[in-house]
Amino acid sequence: MSNRAYNFNAGPAALPLEVLKQAQEQFVDFNGSGMSLMEMSHRGAIYEGVHHEAEQLLRELLSIPDNYKVLFIQGGASTQFAMVPMNLLQPGKVASYVSTGSWATKAIQEAKLFGETAVAASSEADKFMRIPSFAELNVAPDSAYLHLTSNETIEGTQWAAYPDTGSVPLVADMSSDILCRPLNISQFGLIYAGAQKNLGPSGVTIVIIREDLIGTPSIPVPTMLRYSTHAKNDSLYNTPPTFAIYMTNLVLNWVKAQGGAAAVEKMNREKADLLYTAIDGSGGFYRGCAQEGSRSIMNVTFRLGSEELEKQFVKESEAQGFVGLKGHRSVGGLRASIYNAVPLSSVKALVDFMGDFQRRNG
Numbered sequence: 066m067s068n069r070a071y072n073f074n075a076g077p078a079a080l081p082l083e084v085l086k087q088a089q090e091q092f093v094d095f096n097g098s099g100m101s102l103m104e105m106s107h108r109g110a111i112y113e114g115v116h117h118e119a120e121q122l123l124r125e126l127l128s129i130p131d132n133y134k135v136l137f138i139q140g141g142a143s144t145q146f147a148m149v150p151m152n153l154l155q156p157g158k159v160a161s162y163v164s165t166g167s168w169a170t171k172a173i174q175e176a177k178l179f180g181e182t183a184v185a186a187s188s189e190a191d192k193f194m195r196i197p198s199f200a201e202l203n204v205a206p207d208s209a210y211l212h213l214t215s216n217e218t219i220e221g222t223q224w225a226a227y228p229d230t231g232s233v234p235l236v237a238d239m240s241s242d243i244l245c246r247p248l249n250i251s252q253f254g255l256i257y258a259g260a261q262k263n264l265g266p267s268g269v270t271i272v273i274i275r276e277d278l279i280g281t282p283s284i285p286v287p288t289m290l291r292y293s294t295h296a297k298n299d300s301l302y303n304t305p306p307t308f309a310i311y312m313t314n315l316v317l318n319w320v321k322a323q324g325g326a327a328a329v330e331k332m333n334r335e336k337a338d339l340l341y342t343a344i345d346g347s348g349g350f351y352r353g354c355a356q357e358g359s360r361s362i363m364n365v366t367f368r369l370g371s372e373e374l375e376k377q378f379v380k381e382s383e384a385q386g387f388v389g390l391k392g393h394r395s396v397g398g399l400r401a402s403i404y405n406a407v408p409l410s411s412v413k414a415l416v417d418f419m420g421d422f423q424r425r426n427g
């Protein structure tokens with residue numbers, strides 16, 4: 066399709082064209098049922114088939130062990146910022162966080178509503194342009210959990226590997242990098258991710274939680290905000306966001322058809338290498354924001370010599386069919402979000418545009 070934009074949006078973000086076409090084909094009449102999936106009961110066999118396929122695929126693609134539940138919840142990752150401490154922070158314990166940027170900061174703010182928090186490490190002194198090393202982590206022994214933000218979408222940093230936290234459950238916000246690479250789920254107590262970056266449309270949040278952490282919260286927690294409610298009811302306690310889960314299921318099938326998480330990681334690294342090589346090889350015309358070793362393979366942040374030139378870059382890129390290259394308003398600069406569904410051809414087109422822009426303005 067020649068009128069497809071080069072979509073580098075940070076979220077909601079690009080979906081695979083194949084998935085969009087499949088959804089279009091099934092939109093009015095789902096598999097000969099005479100109705101759209103959106104018009105069906107979430108208690109009916111057809112929707113339940115989709116619901117359970119999505120769960121099974123996620124289990125398969127991320128090798129999720131049997132002692133973990135996979136939940137579909139609404140409210141976005143932002144609701145998880147509260148649900149995690151509401152459900153996991155017991156009295157006398159402290160909620161520990163790694164402070165790595167904009168999203169980690171929001172998670173910490175929310176936890177403060179429910180008890181004592183501690184910062185196990187912070188990269189704020191470096192303007193959040195790096196991920197702290199394992200050696201810097203100072204996890205209070207009485208921590209209910211240690212929370213980290215796997216990929217800081219706004220700053221463009223990403224944990225290359227995850228710390229071993231021993232008996233302290235590791236909680237990770239993977240909203241912007243879930244399924245970008247294989248994971249060892251047993252390293253984690255809980256993982257959450259809003260779907261709209263790497264998994265599907267907005268409207269559904271994935272929670273992967275080890276069963277022993279589901280228990281009963283120590284404070285009164287509304288029914289809908291208890292993990293146990295969703296775990297006991299297969300995420301069908303109330304009406305789930307059926308269309309968002311359906312779309313996520315299509316994306317998961319697409320990831321499987323690409324060869325799974327390892328194959329997708331290979332494609333992601335190729336895309337990221339191409340961009341970072343272009344930035345590093347520009348003789349200083351483009352400057353990467355994140356420190357080497359902390360660079361994200363999902364959100365590539367970079368700057369030009371002046372804000373004026375950055376504005377011009379955005380304007381000219383838009384005229385040539387590129388979308389979403391303006392950095393987040395809180396940090397400025399430029400950002401190319403290259404999630405799983407962003408094709409290599411888009412990244413190649415961007416690198417060509419960057420070279421051309423430099424020739425004209427360097």
Ligand SMILES: *Cc1c(COP(=O)(O)O)cnc(C)c1O
Pocket residue numbers: 076140141142143144168214216217218238239240241259260262
């Ligand atoms: C986008 C994002 C969020 C917020 O997600 P919502 O679904 O909008 O609440 C949280 N954390 C990270 C890392 C994100 O990228």
